[in-house]
Amino acid sequence: NVFLVGIALNLVFVLAEAIAGMAYNSMALLTDAGHNLSDVASLVVSLVAFWIAKKQSSAAYTYGFKKTTVLAALTNAVILLVAIGILGYESITRLFHPQPVEGGVIAWVAAIGIIINSISAYLFFRQKGELNSRAAYLHLLADALVSVGVVIAGIAITYTKIYWIDPAIGLVIMVVILISTWGLLRDSFKMTIDAVPVGIELDAIKQVIKGVEHVTGVHHVHVWSISTTENALTAHVVVDENLSFEEKLKVIAAIKHQLEHQNIHHSTLELAKEVQLEG
Structure with missing residues (x-):
């Protein structure tokens, strides 16, 4: 149920953000919408993995399909890293080639994103002992941080008309997300190769x-x-x-x-x- 709520909330916001980005020619909103869309895809992957994991074991799969939850966590980490790479490339490009944007519109739309992502992240925070829920929590928390950065950029652009502020803040946020994602990638990779689980000596x-x-x-x-x-x-x-x-x-x-x-x-x-x- 938590995954379904998270998927629904974020999918609605992705559509609204993408429409606003195209209407106001804002790369910041379009890029953020792409990032949020990758999170929706990750949530879907995790949900499917949970469904598969419930299948009973068989003569061919004696442990059942529980390992699919580990593969889903690893996939989530990789998807987030790919999203970070795309956002980082776009930020660097716009840093050297800034484009005029509507700062006020960017700030308001991103503020809505903060609310939606914060609510979704809180739902998964209560279950973050499970690796896929932790992955979803990190994804959504990262989205909220991105939205905070976009709000700050939008307000600053509105008053200063300095358009390179947006990609500069985006690069800082990318570093924060990369640090938080590295732990998830490490833990899920260790589980994939059957290393001793984290927390066990x-x-x-x-x-x-x-x-x-x-x-x-x-x-x-x-x-x-x-x-x-x-x-x-x-x-x-x-x-x-x-x-x-x-x-x-x-x-x-x-x-x-x-x-x-x-x-x-x-x-x-x-x-x-x-x-x-x-x-």
């Missing part, structure tokens, strides 16, 4: 497992993301050989319980002997 996980009673060793520990909200683990665990098989199973259950508190939702543990772990 492998050594700490090993200590948690070793801390369970009757565990004497742990090896071959692997932790990765199976979606933007779920993590998995596999490990070889050495348990006191004096325990019965049923008691060893209870130790395994205790380990899994502890791992759930470490944000690891799916764990596969193999009982091993010390001699198997040597070398």
